[in-house]
Amino acid sequence: MTATTLQQTRAAERPGYRLRHAARMEWIKLRSLRSTTWILAAGVVVTIALGTVAGLNTSDPKSDVTSNVLSGVIFGQLLLGVLGVLVMSSEYSSGTIRATLAAIPRRPLVLTGKAVVFGTVALVAGEVATFGSFLAGTAALRSSVPRPSLSDPAVLRAVVMAGAYLALIALIGLGIGAIVRHSAPAVTTLVGGLFVLPLVIGAGSRTAGQFMPELIVGNSLAAVQPVEGFGLSPWLELGIVALYAVVLLGVGRALLVRRDA
Amino acid sequence: MIDARDLTKRYGATLAVDRLSFSVRPGAVTGFLGPNGSGKSTTMRMIMGLDAPDGGQARIGGRPYQQARWPLREAGALLEARAFHPGRTGRGHLRALAAANAVPGSRVEEVLGMVGLESAADRRAGTYSLGMAQRLGIAAALIGDPGVLLFDEPVNGLDPEGVRWIRQLMRRLAAEGRTVFMSSHLISEMAQTADRLIVIGAGHLLADTTVAELSARAGGNLEDAFFALTADSAQYRAATAEGGF
Numbered sequence: 168m169t170a171t172t173l174q175q176t177r178a179a180e181r182p183g184y185r186l187r188h189a190a191r192m193e194w195i196k197l198r199s200l201r202s203t204t205w206i207l208a209a210g211v212v213v214t215i216a217l218g219t220v221a222g223l224n225t226s227d228p229k230s231d232v233t234s235n236v237l238s239g240v241i242f243g244q245l246l247l248g249v250l251g252v253l254v255m256s257s258e259y260s261s262g263t264i265r266a267t268l269a270a271i272p273r274r275p276l277v278l279t280g281k282a283v284v285f286g287t288v289a290l291v292a293g294e295v296a297t298f299g300s301f302l303a304g305t306a307a308l309r310s311s312v313p314r315p316s317l318s319d320p321a322v323l324r325a326v327v328m329a330g331a332y333l334a335l336i337a338l339i340g341l342g343i344g345a346i347v348r349h350s351a352p353a354v355t356t357l358v359g360g361l362f363v364l365p366l367v368i369g370a371g372s373r374t375a376g377q378f379m380p381e382l383i384v385g386n387s388l389a390a391v392q393p394v395e396g397f398g399l400s401p402w403l404e405l406g407i408v409a410l411y412a413v414v415l416l417g418v419g420r421a422l423l424v425r426r427d428a
Numbered sequence: 429m430i431d432a433r434d435l436t437k438r439y440g441a442t443l444a445v446d447r448l449s450f451s452v453r454p455g456a457v458t459g460f461l462g463p464n465g466s467g468k469s470t471t472m473r474m475i476m477g478l479d480a481p482d483g484g485q486a487r488i489g490g491r492p493y494q495q496a497r498w499p500l501r502e503a504g505a506l507l508e509a510r511a512f513h514p515g516r517t518g519r520g521h522l523r524a525l526a527a528a529n530a531v532p533g534s535r536v537e538e539v540l541g542m543v544g545l546e547s548a549a550d551r552r553a554g555t556y557s558l559g560m561a562q563r564l565g566i567a568a569a570l571i572g573d574p575g576v577l578l579f580d581e582p583v584n585g586l587d588p589e590g591v592r593w594i595r596q597l598m599r600r601l602a603a604e605g606r607t608v609f610m611s612s613h614l615i616s617e618m619a620q621t622a623d624r625l626i627v628i629g630a631g632h633l634l635a636d637t638t639v640a641e642l643s644a645r646a647g648g649n650l651e652d653a654f655f656a657l658t659a660d661s662a663q664y665r666a667a668t669a670e671g672g673f
Contacts, residue, residue, distance in 0.1 A: 183497045184529055192528035199520030200513065262511035265478055266521070266568055269505060270528035272477045272494040427479040 182273060189271050189280030196263075197254070197284060206250045207288070210333070211296040214243030218300030222307035233315050233322050236304025237329045237389040241381065243296050244336040247289055248357050251340025254285050255419070256350040264428050274423045278345055282416055286338050293333030297389075301326045321391045328388040328405055335405075336361070336380065338412040345419025380408050429454055429607055430475060430576060434484030437470050437631075444470045446631040447484065452609045452624075454575065457602045459622030459639070460611035463658055467631040468611040469507070472580050475609075476505050488576050500529040500572030506565040506579045514554025518545055518564045521553060525571050539567040559590045566597070577601055579610040583617055595621045619643070619650045627654065629661025 197203050217239030225235050255278075258264040271277050301322075305314050317323045340357055347353035365379040373396035376382045386394040387404040397404070430452035437445040445467040452458045462468050473479040475486040477493040485492065488503050496502040512521045522536045540546050543563040548556065553564060562582065569577055579598070583591045598621050602608045612618055618625065618639065625642055627635040634657045635642060639650065646652035 181497070182495075182499075184499075188528050188530060192524045195520065195524040195527055196513075196516070199516045199524065202515055257513060261513040262508055263513050263521075265476075265505075265507055265511045266525060267528075268478060269476055269503075270500050270525050272496065272499050427473070 184271060184273075184276075186276060186279060186283070189276045190284050192267070192270065193280045193284040197288065202253075203250065206246055206253075207292045210243045210246035210250070211292055211299065213246065214239035214296035214333075215299040215303050217242055218304040219307050222304035223309075225308060225312050228312050230312075231390055231392045232305065232308065232312060233301070233325050233391045234385070234389050236300050237297055237325065238385065239300050240297065240329050240333060240384055240389060243293075244333055244361065244381075244384070245358070247293065247333050247337040248340035248361065249354055251285065251289070251337040251342075252344040252347075252353045252357055253350060254281055255341055255344030256348055256353050259348045260350055268428050275420050278341075278416065278420050278423055282338060282341060285341060286334055289337035290331065290334035293337075294327065294330035296333060297326050297330035300329075315391070319391075324401065325389050325391050328401055329384060331405065332380070332384045332388050332408060335408045335412045339380075339408075339415055342412060342415025342417075342419045345423055346415065377404065378407060380411065383408060429489055430578075430609055431487040431490075432471065432475065432484070433486075435471060435474055435481050435486055436483035437467070437474060437479065438482045444631055445474070445481075448628065448631065448633055449484075450626050450633060450636050452607055452626070454607040455602060455605050456623040457598045457608045457610060457621055458624040458626060459618040460609060460626050460628075461613070461615070461618055461654065462611075462628040462634075463661065464613060466628050466658075466661065468628065469580055471628075472505065472507060472578050472609075472611065475578060476503065476507070478507075498529045498572065500525065500531065500574060502572070502574055503576040503578065504569030504572060504574045505577070506562070506569045506582055508580065509558060509565065509584065510553075510561050511565060511568070512553045512561075515552055517550050518553050518556070518560075518567075519549040521564065522567055522571055525568055529572055531572055535571060535573070539570045542570065543567045558585045559587065562586060562590065562594075566594075574606070576607040577609065579608070581611055581613070583612065583614065591617070615651045615654050627657055629658040632661065634658060634661070 218236045221235045221238045225232055258267060267277055268274060308314055315322050343356050344353050347356055361381050365381045368375045377397055377399055383404045386397045387401050433449050435445055435448040448471060460468050470479060474481045475488065475493065493499060493503060519536060522539065523533065526533060526536050540549050543566050545560065545563050545567060548560055556564065582594050586594065598608050598610060622639050624638050625635065642653045643650040646656060
């Protein structure tokens with residue numbers, strides 16, 4: 168076999184579709200469902216609304232005001248995480264997965280396409296939610312409480328990181344959806360991991376709390392003043408949450424390849 | 429062209445498909461006939477790369493479907509009545525699939541026209557009747573203008589008009605030189621639509637022949653010929669059922 172024919176054979180075997188094709192498919196899928204828009208909008212609105220209420224209720228001038236007005240993230244993460252689960256699990260409940268995999272039989276590309284597209288959308292929504300919370304929440308402060316500014320030390324970092332956290336929770340939801348495949352048990356797993364596990368383990372041990380996403384966001388990512396028991400840097404804490412997302416998506420990817428659809 | 433070689437699938441202790449080998453040739457409608465639970469759907473899912481065989485291999489146009497350059501341009505399949513999100517419009521579903529394989533958007537309108545769904549294209553697919561859902565599934569199978577088509581029970585639950593439409597579509601696709609592989613448990617439907625037949629029972633190949641030849645075995649009655657052929661596998665299944673499943 169000459170070099171040219173060998174090259175031609177290889178070219179024929181390489182798939183024509185790339186990540187951009189998988190991503191375009193996922194983008195159309197995401198946009199063509201009204202529920203996606205509604206859940207995203209609800210996540211943003213709930214986060215901002217609760218942040219505004221927290222601003223209104225802040226009376227202690229020495230408290231971490233930035234952290235207070237970002238506290239709506241605790242509920243916003245639930246909506247974004249559930250949406251992440253549904254992006255994957257609804258493919259199975261509706262049977263769309265068979266059509267998806269017929270179009271993109273190289274399965275890792277399907278999950279990567281979803282992670283890229285949905286992760287980007289969730290990051291935009293997350294940042295809109297946290298910047299909106301900060302602006303609305305600080306505007307609602309009473310005059311006795313000093314108003315933080317985005318140019319104050321660590322404030323911009325806290326707002327940006329809280330938004331990025333929401334995107335990571337969305338990806339964690341996507342990973343859980345890929346592993347569990349059925350909506351109800353996947354959502355239960357997400358809620359258990361986010362809210363119940365910190366209550367059980369985090370309360371018993373302060374060290375373990377530094378590894379619980381829900382406690383990480385409140386005590387480290389969104390905090391401007393250091394919180395006792397959270398000695399790790401916010402960057403490291405964000406890395407821990409990102410690691411959860413990477414591991415769950417990695418397991419989901421391996422299972423997607425191995426299991427029958 | 430579809431080639432199955434020693435295709436085998438096991439679910440726990442049950443052998444759903446057992447060293448099944450056959451070829452489906454282009455330019456004809458090939459019926460895939462067998463009692464319920466004989467392994468037809470499993471075989472079709474393995475051909476489309478959705479289920480991994482425990483042994484053997486299926487090829488479309490000479491290579492496994494997973495290795496196709498542009499999969500939807502190689503093969504299209506209707507494997508279940510509703511393989512789309514109920515909240516997405518018919519057009520949205522087709523546009524997403526087209527984008528995945530760089531199929532131009534004009535083809536979406538073309539297949540919508542072919543299946544007669546233009547007026548319902550912007551409705552949420554969850555509101556479709558069974559017949560419309562079936563048409564959307566067929567449009568999805570045709571989106572890449574593929575040379576190979578698989579249809580699993582395409583006439584199930586359709587009204588006589590829908591059945592007739594499917595029959596004419598199958599005939600036309602085969603006349604265009606495509607490979608059309610269609611499963612059904614309706615023997616009379618097969619007699620009217622298919623040229624060739626692959627008959628399986630309990631995961632085994634029982635016959636790979638023409639409709640005319642198989643009918644001739646029972647004096648021209650395809651149904652009698654089918655029951656004679658599948659009697660053993662049916663009895664086997666009845667016996668295992670009594671054995672306490």
